[in-house]
Amino acid sequence: MIDADVVVVGSGNAALCAAIAAREAGADVLMLEKADEKLAGGNSKYTAGAMRFVYNDTRDLLPLLLDPDDPRLPDTDFGAYSADKFEQDLLGFNDGRPLSREQRALIDHSQDTLLWLAQHGIKFEPIYERQSFEKDGKHIFWGGLTLAARDEGVGLVEAELAAFLKMGGRIRYDSAMVDLITDGAAVCGVVVESPTGEQKEVRSNAVILGCGGFEANPRLRQKYIGDQWDMAKVRGTPHNTGEGIELALGLGAKQHGHFQGCHATPMDLHMKDYGNLEIPHLERKNYRKICYFLGVMVNANGQRFVDEGKDFRNYTYAQFGKAVLEQPGHFAWQIFDSKVDDLLYGEYRFHDAHFSESETLEGLIEQLDEIIDKAAVRRTLNEFNRAVDDGVPFDPTIKDGKGTKGLALSKSNWAQKIDTGPFKAYPVTGGITFTYGGLQVDDRGAVMRENDTPIDGLFACGELIGGVFFNGYPGGSGLTSGAVFGRRAGNGAGALAMT
Ligand SMILES: Cc1cc2nc3c(=O)[nH]c(=O)nc-3n(C[C@H](O)[C@H](O)[C@H](O)COP(=O)(O)OP(=O)(O)OC[C@H]3O[C@@H](n4cnc5c(N)ncnc54)[C@H](O)[C@@H]3O)c2cc1C
Known part of the structure; x- marks a missing residue:
């Protein structure tokens, strides 16, 4: 029956x-x-x-x-x-x-x-x-x-x-x-x-x-993706814990594709461990922080670690969560000046968004308690500002080629000096989306x-x-x-x- x-x-x-x-x-x-x-x-x-x-x-x-x-x-x-x-x-x-x-x-x-x-x-x-x-x-x-x-x-x-x-x-x-x-x-x-x-x-x-x-299964994340992945926040449901894959493998199904790979995105460092369906759905995505292409990201050692302007963010956001998670302490700061404030998506104005703000860059750096090496972040931002190519106009509708010159790690597009207060810094970690x-x-x-x-x-x-x-x-x-x-x-x- x-x-x-x-x-x-x-x-x-x-x-x-x-x-x-x-x-x-x-x-x-x-x-x-x-x-x-x-x-x-x-x-x-x-x-x-x-x-x-x-x-x-x-x-x-x-x-x-x-x-x-x-x-x-x-x-x-x-x-x-x-x-x-x-x-x-x-x-x-x-x-x-x-x-x-x-x-x-x-x-x-x-x-x-x-x-x-x-x-x-x-x-x-x-x-x-x-x-x-x-x-x-x-x-x-x-x-x-x-x-x-x-x-x-x-x-x-x-x-x-x-x-x-x-x-x-x-x-x-x-x-x-x-x-x-x-x-x-x-x-x-x-x-x-x-x-x-x-x-x-x-x-x-x-x-x-x-x-x-x-x-949403820390054991399987660690087993297949890597050690630090038990630390990842989960952007969505707590229920996707892999029974479908494991039970099918138990029946002799073939393991297929890239088990070490996953979609992971920069997320608010202080979000809960899983996504939150309790808040209105239009706000739910707002723990995500993916406007790094308009500024820079620095880690706890004050270093940049990705080319924030490598491509339109559609093509980088799913990889940069992993890059953030791999940084010391599994977090980074996204730093912006007021020139791009209007261009930051609503997620940066979300009532629950965590950020530090100061009229001066020095004042902002002083507030970034998690950054171990403040001198290094000062140096990174100064070097970045000096390397920005002022001769190319900024245009977020295209890959504008407004990059940096002479940095070991370039920013390839949308590189503007971070020089106009007030300045803001958003703390982010890596949030896994799916495997x-x-x-x-x-x-x-x-x-x-x-x-x-x-x-x-x-x-x-x-x-x-x-x-x-x-x-x-x-x-x-x-x-x-x-x-x-x-x-x-x-x-x-x-x-x-x-x-
Ligand atoms: C915050 C966020 C934003 C995203 N935005 C986009 C976007 O805009 N566009 C896009 O293309 N993708 C987006 N994604 C990715 C997208 O969510 C997934 O690719 C897609 O939803 C997966 O669909 P699915 O049906 O396979 O899994 P799911 O939608 O996760 O459905 C799986 C279901 O199985 C249930 N389940 C799990 N285990 C069991 C079990 N043992 N028994 C019974 N039921 C079980 C779960 O409860 C769940 O309901 C986003 C993901 C997140 C987390």
């Missing part, structure tokens, strides 16, 4: 896309979510809802928009984001590896998957606030990322869940998968545990794992064994797919990956369950 044709474990974006696709295939679908109803939706709920996909021009965006008559549209330059550019962006983080099969699928199905979501009532809005700057009366988008789901991550999850329930899907909260059931050959269900420890079997023809990576290593799936989303054969009845999607990201990440690719591989796994499991 089965409880559902298809069981989907998790209820984030990937799991929801899988559940919708499996319903479309005609399967009776039951989602099982570890969290209670409030925390259900996983990391997807914490996101800004931004999704990266291929488009040629504004006409490709219109069918996705909540308000295609937005009066700003005629004065907006969205540019284009070609498949080639997406490929180059991903290859830029591959450390010489060729494009993976997963990356090819992500690129090739990004646009049709966004359209599929829109057909299910999930609508999008241009990200004017964070992905465009105004120039000559026009909103100029940069970085290949233009749209986010209405009401960001919460809106995305709510809209996807509404679509799934409307199609007759079912969901159970407080149901943590603790084991996979097999009939000897195929996976035919899961064991779930309630918060009180009561265990129950749930039987099905197919199981889709959409239950995230291992970013890159995981399982391998075939073209139907079925989980592969070491010997390249699929494990019958077992499918996977979302963060727990390996091979999509290696040493970095172009912003907005995680949700698109979840949607592309979720839809694929839902199609695959739905087809299997209905034969």
Whole structure:
């Protein structure tokens, strides 16, 4: 006796896309979510809802928009984001590896998957606030990322869940998968545990794992990513503790992708250990601090340690969390002067943002108690100011080439002297977003064994797919990956369950 044709474990974006696709295939679908109803939706709920996909021009965006008559549209330059550019962006983080099969699928199905979501009532809005700057009366988008789901991550999850329930899907909260059931050959269900420890079997023809990576599990972080990673703050849900990956590996699944890699971002040093869904969703991202490209970052020894202006922040923010975590004491200061104050995102004006402020640079340095070597930070800032190329105009809408000259560690773009008070310094640490290593799936989303054969009845999607990201990440690719591989796994499991 089965409880559902298809069981989907998790209820984030990937799991929801899988559940919708499996319903479309005609399967009776039951989602099982570890969290209670409030925390259900996983990391997807914490996101800004931004999704990266291929488009040629504004006409490709219109069918996705909540308000295609937005009066700003005629004065907006969205540019284009070609498949080639997406490929180059991903290859830029591959450390010489060729494009993976997963990356090819992500690129090739990004646009049709966004359209599929829109057909299910999930609508999008241009990200004017964070992905465009105004120039000559026009909103100029940069970085290949233009749209986010209405009401960001919460809106995305709510809209996807509404679509799934409307199609007759079912969901159970407080149901943590603790084991996979097999009939000897195929996976035919899961064991779930309630918060009180009561265990129950749930039987099905197919199981889709959409239950995230291992970013919220300090033991697995240390095991796979490295020693200092037990210290990382977790930007999102406390529930992604890696059971999906571990249980599948226990059944002989292949370990796939870059297990040492993860997405990690500079975050407010004083944030709590996990993300906070209690605060209004538009403020949730505000523990993030990613305007380092407008200033400099120094560590406890008063040294800079990255090229803050290496690229648009979409292409650096997911790596710089790791760089911060690797500094002495696992923290750094981001230092800005008043020239860029208006350009700092809302997260720097957030009521809970921690910062020091002074009319003079010397006064600011005196306040940075955690900096062991104050003379060194003075020297670093003086050398930086002397190295700024004054001959090149500052322009945040492009990679302006306004760099430093003669420093051992350059700042390649947007380098302005830090010389106009008041000055501000924000303390940051590294916050892990999600992990890159995981399982391998075939073209139907079925989980592969070491010997390249699929494990019958077992499918996977979302963060727990390996091979999509290696040493970095172009912003907005995680949700698109979840949607592309979720839809694929839902199609695959739905087809299997209905034969
Ligand atoms: C603060 C923040 C901002 C982000 N912003 C963006 C953005 O704007 N754009 C973007 O593309 N990406 C963004 N990301 C990355 C993005 O969140 C992930 O790539 C994506 O949401 C992962 O989706 P998922 O469905 O795989 O996992 P999740 O959404 O995390 O869902 C996994 C679900 O599985 C459940 N679960 C875990 N273990 C079990 C178990 N044993 N049994 C049952 N259920 C279980 C969890 O509770 C959770 O609900 C952001 C992440 C964070 C944390």
